[in-house]
Amino acid sequence: MKKLTTLIITGLIIFTSSFAFAEGLDDVKKKGELSFSLTGQYPPFNFVNEKNTVTGFDVEIGMEVAKRLGVKGKAVTTAWDGIIAGLIASKYDLICGSMAITEQRLKSIDFSDPYYRSGAQIFTKNSSKIKSALDLRGKKIGVTLGTTFEQWVRENIKDAEIKTYKGVPDMILETATGRIDAFITDKIVGAMAIKEKFAPLKLVGDLLYEERMGIALRKGNPELREAINKALTDMKNDGTYEKISMKWLGIDVR
Numbered sequence: 001m002k003k004l005t006t007l008i009i010t011g012l013i014i015f016t017s018s019f020a021f022a023e024g025l026d027d028v029k030k031k032g033e034l035s036f037s038l039t040g041q042y043p044p045f046n047f048v049n050e051k052n053t054v055t056g057f058d059v060e061i062g063m064e065v066a067k068r069l070g071v072k073g074k075a076v077t078t079a080w081d082g083i084i085a086g087l088i089a090s091k092y093d094l095i096c097g098s099m100a101i102t103e104q105r106l107k108s109i110d111f112s113d114p115y116y117r118s119g120a121q122i123f124t125k126n127s128s129k130i131k132s133a134l135d136l137r138g139k140k141i142g143v144t145l146g147t148t149f150e151q152w153v154r155e156n157i158k159d160a161e162i163k164t165y166k167g168v169p170d171m172i173l174e175t176a177t178g179r180i181d182a183f184i185t186d187k188i189v190g191a192m193a194i195k196e197k198f199a200p201l202k203l204v205g206d207l208l209y210e211e212r213m214g215i216a217l218r219k220g221n222p223e224l225r226e227a228i229n230k231a232l233t234d235m236k237n238d239g240t241y242e243k244i245s246m247k248w249l250g251i252d253v254r
Contacts, residue, residue: 025069025223028093033074034066036215037086038097040077041167044192044248045098048077057248061115061232062096064240065215068231079166081146084109087216094228095216098186100148110221111214112228116245116253119207120149121187125175125200130182132205136160142171142183149184152208168193175201184208188249 038046046056054075066073138159143150145164171183194201235241
């Protein structure tokens with residue numbers, strides 16, 4: 001008899017079978033492909049370039065992990081608010097899209113060791129008088145739907161009018177034009193995005209909190225998790241990780 005597990009993800013009840021959805025290292029090697037999901041709207045970590053190809057730091061990390069497992073890597077774009085549900089439903093093997101490791105997420109999925117660290121940062125117009133999180137009360141704040149940033153604002157900022165978006169580029173435009181007062185996202189992502197777009201925006205205050213990003217996989221796959229961790233460790237030891245990080249971010253973010 002198949003053991004059924006009920007998981008509650010973003011308000012949806014998803015029934016999963018421990019047999020139907022378990023896919024280990026042997027299965028990945030047998031099919032010769034390791035698919036991993038991301039939004040494609042989180043530059044420079046993952047985005048769609050002018051050739052309509054998904055690229056970025058996360059993509060190269062995922063592809064290198066696949067290579068070291070002896071299979072072909074495949075990046076799959078999907079909306080962030082449904083990305084965990086898609087993983088559990090076996091639409092792809094992993095999530096390699098700058099997902100923070102949290103206790104809540106660990107209830108339904110597993111993670112590799114952290115592959116980079118960053119944190120939550122406030123961004124505003126250059127002319128804004130907002131200086132810290134205390135000044136966000138009653139303001140219009142942008143966040144990407146389904147992220148830890150959205151959860152933090154809902155739990156910590158009173159009377160805020162929360163606006164949700166698909167990605168950082170939309171929030172930059174909305175803040176620059178004054179439709180929202182500020183947005184909160186990853187410090188590295190936001191800083192590089194406003195620099196690239198020459199947007200009249202600035203970073204405000206210290207990090208709201210630090211985050212450790214991991215590669216997510218379905219529960220019950222210890223061999224696959226160990227193989228991913230070994231690949232990440234080897235990449236860091238032989239210089240491959242630093243090369244990828246410097247290429248996309250200009251710093252080593254391990």
